Amino acid sequence: MILAAIDIGSNAIRLQVIRVIKEGERISFKKLEFIRFPLRLGRDVFTSGAIQAATAQKFEKLMRTFKDLIDLYEVHAYIARATSAMREAENGQELVKKVLTQYGLKIRIISGKEEADLLNKAIRPYLDDKCYVHIDVGGGSTELNIYVGKKLVSSKSFKMGSVRQLSGRQRKTVFNKIAEWRKKDCPTLQAPVIAVGTGGNINKLFQLANQRYQHSISLAELQALRAYVAEFSYEQRLAILKMNPDRADVIVPASEIYSEVM
Incomplete structure (x- = not known):
């Protein structure tokens, strides 16, 4: 078939x-x-x-x-x-x-909820009994799923992505909404909470991270990686970091979203 x-x-x-x-x-x-x-x-x-x-x-x-x-x-x-x-x-x-x-x-x-549901079906088989926050940053929206013991306990879609250009004030408003959602709709999570990222930008960031860290990365390492990529111009990201043109101009905004959610 x-x-x-x-x-x-x-x-x-x-x-x-x-x-x-x-x-x-x-x-x-x-x-x-x-x-x-x-x-x-x-x-x-x-x-x-x-x-x-x-x-x-x-x-x-x-x-x-x-x-x-x-x-x-x-x-x-x-x-x-x-x-x-x-x-x-x-x-x-x-x-x-x-x-x-x-x-x-x-x-x-499909709706944002349906999108999150499809992501949930794809990722759930790979989880264990720990606490996870799944972050999927797309071009126009960010889908968040929280799991406790393999069970999806909360899910939400936010209008913020790597292509959707928001002003600093608008981004802060969305990040505040994410924080409010976590406090209101999500249970008290027991540390450590592991972040699982999906999407083309996090895949590229992880490739770059493996060249530097050789393991899954912490929030501090992700922030350092974001700063490292931001130092390169658009042309340098194409030539030196070997990024596609449509990746090179959105990877820094996307990495900010992953960092803020974590």
């Missing part, structure tokens, strides 16, 4: 195709295709409220390409989910309907 998933985010859009391999009671997955295309829908939406014509045209071409790949791989089933940028775009539903009509690709725009 071959399955596929499309993730339509605010900073990039991804397609993954996998083959399901069943050996007795054991099930494993073989990756057949992975494409990450840096189409920044959030740049339009978070400034103008809609996806502009040029971006929409690129989006439609990309969805046609992804649908062709799904057909070529003879995929048995697929899901396509759109998050923050499409959720807030005035013309988000219109684009979804157009892609369905023209290319037969069915996309569903």
